[in-house]
Amino acid sequence: MRHKIYPVARRRIIEIWHYTDKTWGEEQADKYVRGLYEAIEKAAINKYMWRKIEHEAMKGIFFVRYQHHYVFFRELSKNVLGVINVLHESMDIPRQLKNDL
Numbered sequence: 349m350r351h352k353i354y355p356v357a358r359r360r361i362i363e364i365w366h367y368t369d370k371t372w373g374e375e376q377a378d379k380y381v382r383g384l385y386e387a388i389e390k391a392a393i394n395k396y397m398w399r400k401i402e403h404e405a406m407k408g409i410f411f412v413r414y415q416h417h418y419v420f421f422r423e424l425s426k427n428v429l430g431v432i433n434v435l436h437e438s439m440d441i442p443r444q445l446k447n448d449l
Contacts, residue, residue, distance in 0.1 A: 350392065350427065350428050350429070351388050351391075351392045351421075351428065351429040351430075351431060352424065352428055352429070352430050353431045354430060354431060354432050355421075356432065356433055357420075357431045357432055357433050357434050360409050360433060360434040360435065361381060361384060361410075361434055363382060364377075364380065364384070364417065364434065364436075365377045365378075365380075365381045368381075372405065380415070383414060383415065384414050384417065384419065384434065384436055387412055387413075387414035387419060388412075388421075388429070388431055390412075391405070391412045391421065391429060392420065392429045397412050398410040398411075398412065399411050399412065401420075403442070406445065406446075408422050408423070409421070409422055409432070409445075410422070410423070411424065416436055416437050416438075417434050417435065417436055417437065418434070418435050418437065418441065419431060419433075419434050420432050420433045420434070420435070420445060433445060
């Protein structure tokens with residue numbers, strides 16, 4: 349299964365990189381974002397990692413956790429994982445997901 353990263357998720361990943369770079373440096377920022385992409389790739393090949401969101405308004409949305417972030421996605425047609433958002437654990441995740449969908 350392949351993956352597609354939607355614009356909102358891509359912007360979040362860039363924001364994560366910039367924050368990490370500013371706080372801990374470029375090397376750590378590269379390492380963390382690389383880890384996020386590896387988590388996405390692992391989720392794309394291992395459905396056992398998926399956790400389903402149990403909310404009627406968010407039917408068909410799953411997530412995996414990577415360190416302090418949650419990666420939210422849908423299974424698209426043709427075996428493609430559609431990454432819709434990447435949110436930090438400290439955020440108001442339900443509100444943010446609804447706003448970004």
